[in-house]
Amino acid sequence: MVRRETPDSIAAYEQLAIYYEHRERDFARAAEFAEGALDRLREQPNPYPSLRRISHRLDRPRRKTSPRL
Secondary structure, X not given: OOOOOOHHHHHHHHHHHHHXXXXXXXXXXXXXXXXXXXXXXXXXXXXXXXHHHHHXXXXXXXXXXXXXX
């Protein structure tokens, strides 16, 4: 059986990343969901339209948790 992700499942991961970043302020968990969305997005035949948006979603919690110089 081949697992095929739908755009809805990718959107669900993206929305969970947003929830954990904005509401829970759990940046590590937000990054996990954004990474999950990226993993599923890479399995799609044409991931590029959403790739930038999801990459941005992943960068936000990383920037918030990285030490500032």
